[in-house]
Each structure stands twice: as C-alpha cells, then as structure tokens.
Amino acid sequence: MQDCRTIELRKTVPVLQDVDVLVAGGGPAGIGAAVSAARQSVSVLVIERYGFLGGVFTSCDVPSFMGFYHRGRKVAGGVADELVNDLARQSLVKFVDGPTRNEIAREQLDERSLVIIDGERAKKAFEGLVTQAGAEILFHAWASSPVMLERRVTGLCVETRGGAKAVRAKVVIDATGDGHVAALCGVPHTGDSRQNQAKSLVFRFGGVGPMDIKAVHAQIRQDQQAGVFPFPKHRLTHFIPLFVPGQVMVNMTQAGGDSTDCRELSRMEMDLREQGWQVFEYLTDRIEAFKDAYVVSSGVQAGIRQSRNFRAMHTLCENDLRQAAPSEDAIALAVGLMGSHDPAGAHYPHLERLDSVCQVPFHCLVPENVEGLLLSGRCIGVEPRIQDAIRLMPICMATGSAAGTAAALAAQSGCRLADVPVTELQAALRQGGAILA
Ligand SMILES: Cc1cc2nc3c(=O)[nH]c(=O)nc-3n(C[C@H](O)[C@H](O)[C@H](O)COP(=O)(O)OP(=O)(O)OC[C@H]3O[C@@H](n4cnc5c(N)ncnc54)[C@H](O)[C@@H]3O)c2cc1C
Secondary structure (H helix, E strand, O other), X not given: OXXXXXXXXXXXXXXXXXXXXXXXXXXXXXXXXXXXXXOOOOOEEEEOOOOOOOOHXXXXXXXXXXXXXXXXXXOOOHHHHHHHHHHHHOOOEEEEOOOOOOHHHHHHOOOOOEEEEOHHHHHXXXXXXXXXXXOEEEOOOEEEEEEEEOOEEEEEEEEEOOEEEEXXXXXXXXXXXXXXXXXXXXXXXXXOHHHOOXXXXXXXXXXXXXXOHHHHHHHHHHHHHHOOOOOOXXXXXXXXXXXXXXXXXXXXXXXXXXXXXXXXXXXXXXXXXXXXXXXXXXXXXXXXXXXXOEEEEEOOOOEOOOOOEEOEOOOEOHHHHHOOOOOOOEEEEEEEEEOOOOOOOOOOOOOEEEEEEEXXXXXXXXXXXXXXXXXXHHHOOEOHHHOHHHHOHHHHHHHHHHHHHHHHXXXXXXXXXXXXXXXXXXXXXXXXXXXXX
16 A cells, blocks of 8 residues: 555565574674574574674774673673683783773773773674674675564565575574664564663774873863863763774764654764864863874764663563562673763763662563564663663673573574573573673
8 A cells, every 4th residue: 555655665585595593783782692592503694784793892983891890790701701801812902990981980990890902803803703603694784674474573684785685584683782673573662762872973083192081081171161162061071092002982972862763863973973073173172182183983873872672571670770689580680870871961960870780581682572583782671761781782792692592592492482491591601601690
C-alpha cells in the first residue's frame, strides 16, 4: 500500500552466507560477542559499517578503557583483560592513576582504572583477537533490516558496496550501540532520546607541551568567570594525555538531541565540530601547553553515550544498583555510577557515585518480544537513568561476551535464547576470565 508520504520497497537479495551467530556491530560489545561465540566452536560473522573494529574507541578517538575497577574492586575481566594484558606485554598500553582529568572525573579513577592504548595499534589488535578466535569480519557492511519469520529473527539484510546481501543466522546479536537491529525488529525501548546523555565530538591534539592539568583547569575556571572561555560555566573539560607523546585527547564539546533522528544527528555533528574549533582557538590562545598545538584528528562521528535502552525480559533498575541486588543469573557486573553528562551540557549536575556494584542478570540481554535476537553493550535492558553503570567499554565487552557465549550455546542446542542454561553460560564465562561477583 502506498500513500504520498511513504513508498513501499520489496527486494530480493542474494544470500551471502549462513552462520550460526551473526554479530551486528564491531565495537567493544561486538568484539566481546564475536570472540566468545567463536571460542564455543560455532561459525561467527561480525558485520561492521566502518573499515575497522573498535566502535567508540576507534571511530570517536577515545582510546581509553575505563571501569576495570570500581572503588578498588575489579569488576571486569575476560576479553577486555586479555586484550589489555596482551597489548601491555608489547608496551602499547599506559595505565594512568594520576590526575589526568578534572576533579570530579579524577575521583572516579581507581587503581588502573584508566587504560590508554595506542588507538591505531588497537585496530590491528581487535582484528587479531576476533579472527584468531575463529570469527570472520565483514567491513563496510551496514545491517539495514532484519529478516523475520513472524517474531523470530532469522538473519539480516546487509548493505554493502556490492549491493544488498542477506546473511542467515541461528542467532543475531545486536551490538550496534544504538540498538539499530532491535529497533527495526520492533523491540520496545525506553528513554526519550532527547533526554539522553550529551553527545561529544572528541578531538586529538598534537604538539601539546607538558601540562599541569590542575593548573589548566584553574585557568579555565578563571576564564569562565571572566567570560573569556567560549562556553557556559561547568562545561565538560576532559584532557587525556594519549599514548603518543605530545598528543592529548580533548573532550570538551557537548550537544543534546536525538541521535536516532538523521536530521538532528547531522545538526549535532556540525554544532560539535564548530565547538571543537572554538575549543582549539581558546586553548592555543590561552593555555601555555597548547600554544603550538595542532589538530591531529577528530572522531569519524560524534560519540553517542546513550540512545535506546530496550525492554528486555529483565530490566536492571536504579534500586538494583543502589542495593547492590544479587542475581543468580549474573553474567557481568554493573558499577555504581549514574547521571553523568547532562543532555544540556551542564557539568555533571546529577552525577552520583555509589560504592555498590550490582550483578547484571542474563535476561537483560534477552529482548522482550522477539526470538533469535540478543542485546549487548550500551543498549541492554537497563533503566535509562543508570546508563553509566553499564556503558564503559570493559563492561560492554563483558555483556558482549555473555551474549556471544549464550548465542553459541543456543545455536548448538537449538534451545530458545530465554532458556539458555544459565549455569552452563556462567561456567563458560568464568572459564574465559569473566567477573560475575
Ligand atoms: C565521547 C565518549 C567518551 C567516552 N569515554 C569513555 C572512556 O574514556 N572509557 C570507556 O570505557 N568508555 C567511554 N565511553 C563509553 C563507551 O565508549 C561506549 O559506551 C562503548 O563504546 C559502547 O560499546 P558498544 O559496543 O555497545 O557500542 P559502540 O562502541 O557504539 O559500537 C557500535 C559499533 O556498531 C557499528 N554499527 C552501528 N550500527 C551499525 C549497523 N547498522 N551495521 C553495522 N555496524 C553498525 C558502529 O560502527 C560501531 O563500531 C565514551 C563514550 C563517548 C561517546
């Protein structure tokens, strides 16, 4: 049926491949999912829209893992640990415990909590990890629509340079960050995308001299009061000295809006770029360490911290986090952080840091009304307010690993995803170094 506002498309597409587990998205969650599924000896394909893996890590110039520890307690291990330890053996990692960021952020840092990796080397390391586990990667492939048999996902239609192709799969894992596949499958999601955490375009500066970050923040505060700083008071001012000497990640732009609306996203990209260059002008003009700085790069895209949180069979809520609620079905840990990155760009007015750590039940990964699909990473079933608890990269890798392992178990046994034997899943995760308690 057509009206003047819509057109109907029907297409017949060639089948590229049949796999046991199809992972849409090659960010931290997708990497965790692909590696863990492949290690269970099932066939795995990861499709990624860019020409490299890493998600926000590589596409948004944020080569720093946070959240391995919370209040001194180790909360994430598994594939993320493996990756960092392997890179550390090659001296490609810097562990930062010192004052690298502003005061509030500094308080979040626990021992080895900020792990800085050479971003370009990491692209190669991610590929090595995934392919050595036995998974295949398809780059420049956009998951455009699910192939559905009633309420069951049986594969994805993928847009490639060679046209649309279909990949059939026993299980599909949504690791797209935004939950693109789950949304297309009609899984209900919570959260008003406008109210979600601010988006940021991160810039990498080179030629930066030695700096006393405390003094830089003092100068910025003084300039804010004097009206010299180009942005409102309390703006995000994160600097992370990167792996390459003289290079600093400058995370000082913020925009609010709906990142799932193509026009709004375009508007935010332009707004954030404008802000980034204003920041550059300000820093090179006012801050001694930046006087000879130049822009090395900015993210391939704006960094999205939050867009959709899906309704899963279990939704992790604020109370669970506050009370450190235990779960017999734990597959990962969530940390006691919530309310950072106000959408309007105010500096952490609602940030809360709790001592607690809470277990993430397996059914936060199982969407409510669709079969054959698992959620992973930053779009799993949590209340939007506690997004910070699950969005850091090591934790996204952990939920990805759990999704990958569960998908493999279901593909092998033919059971429903909701019925995956959790004790078997937990045993496999523990064997891979996951921290569940
Ligand atoms: C500005 C910013 C700074 C941050 N700083 C830190 C930090 O310092 N430390 C930390 O640990 N965390 C940080 N985070 C949080 C963290 O980076 C993200 O929450 C995390 O990367 C989410 O992982 P993910 O795998 O769920 O999604 P993503 O990292 O978003 O990865 C999703 C992947 O899917 C791909 N994709 C999307 N749609 C499709 C599609 N339809 N078809 C094919 N591929 C698709 C994307 O290209 C991407 O590779 C930051 C986030 C932002 C935005």
